[in-house]
Amino acid sequence: MAANRLDRRRFLAHAMAGVTTLLLGACDKLSESRWFPRILDSAEAVNKHVQRAITGQQALAREFTEADISPDFKSNGTQEPDDPAYQKLMKGGFKNWRLEVGGLVERPGKFSLAELRVLPSRTQITRHDCVEGWSCIGKWKGAKLSALLDKVGVRPEARYVVFFCADAMDMSGDKYYESIDLATAYHPQTILAYEMNDKTLPVPYGAPLRLRNERQLGYKMPKYIMRIELVQSFADIAGGNGGYWEDQGYEWYAGI
Ligand SMILES: Nc1nc2c(c(=O)[nH]1)N[C@H]1C(S)=C(S)[C@@H](COP(=O)(O)O)O[C@H]1N2
Numbered sequence: 403m404a405a406n407r408l409d410r411r412r413f414l415a416h417a418m419a420g421v422t423t424l425l426l427g428a429c430d431k432l433s434e435s436r437w438f439p440r441i442l443d444s445a446e447a448v449n450k451h452v453q454r455a456i457t458g459q460q461a462l463a464r465e466f467t468e469a470d471i472s473p474d475f476k477s478n479g480t481q482e483p484d485d486p487a488y489q490k491l492m493k494g495g496f497k498n499w500r501l502e503v504g505g506l507v508e509r510p511g512k513f514s515l516a517e518l519r520v521l522p523s524r525t526q527i528t529r530h531d532c533v534e535g536w537s538c539i540g541k542w543k544g545a546k547l548s549a550l551l552d553k554v555g556v557r558p559e560a561r562y563v564v565f566f567c568a569d570a571m572d573m574s575g576d577k578y579y580e581s582i583d584l585a586t587a588y589h590p591q592t593i594l595a596y597e598m599n600d601k602t603l604p605v606p607y608g609a610p611l612r613l614r615n616e617r618q619l620g621y622k623m624p625k626y627i628m629r630i631e632l633v634q635s636f637a638d639i640a641g642g643n644g645g646y647w648e649d650q651g652y653e654w655y656a657g658i
């Protein structure tokens with residue numbers, strides 16, 4: 403299957419053209435998101451390589467103004483987990499909710515919302531792009547994931563951050579989960595959001611805590627986070643592909 407050098411160069415050139423289209427596309431109206439299928443078609447490794455080569459590993463996703471905020475942000479996927487433990491926490495205003503952080507860390511721990519709120523935070527107005535072809539702009543405030551990771555101490559073997567959620571996606575009872583690499587985890591706009599549009603994060607959008615990972619598609623931003631685990635490989639977790647949607651065939655790297 404190894405492509406020869408020329409083929410590989412042509413392939414890269416093609417992929418670069420795709421990225422140029424998408425960079426221009428960022429200035430388009432929300433309805434003009436024709437570039438989605440192109441991204442999903444391109445090979446994951448090349449997509450990731452090219453995006454990082456062109457925009458830089460830590461380049462920021464575009465940010466918007468208050469006037470751009472969508473009046474009716476769409477809630478997608480789960481809108482309220484029916485898991486009994488989640489329901490109980492929700493009815494108690496999430497006072498008893500704790501974020502568990504474990505795996506390849508020096509100091510595993512459990513964090514209340516109050517504890518997360520005192521970590522260094524970031525507020526950002528960004529565009530959420532769903533693979534289904536819709537986009538909404540919202541304002542998010544949350545703890546920087548980098549700050550939480552520094553607090554627990556990431557062990558050198560760790561390569562991915564895995565998020566386990568409260569909601570089951572289908573009759574199988576399989577819970578939503580998702581993973582990102584450490585470069586994404588340390589990106590300045592990668593936050594654990596507890597506020598949306600200046601209010602406590604509402605349940606349809608992932609209360610009490612959801613990830614904002616602004617340079618990837620919506621499915622890479624887990625809602626209803628209960629536990630975070632640092633791992634070396636996600637091969638043994640659930641379906642082995644790094645996330646609920648990846649187990650159904652979506653790309654693991656969903657850069658936009
Ligand atoms: N736990 C959980 N996280 C999730 C989902 C979900 O169903 N459950 N849906 C994903 C998808 S496909 C999208 S587009 C966004 C939707 O976020 P929103 O409801 O704030 O629009 O959340 C993502 N994270």
Ligand SMILES: [Mo]
Pocket residue numbers: 478531532533534620621
């Ligand atoms: Mo989505």
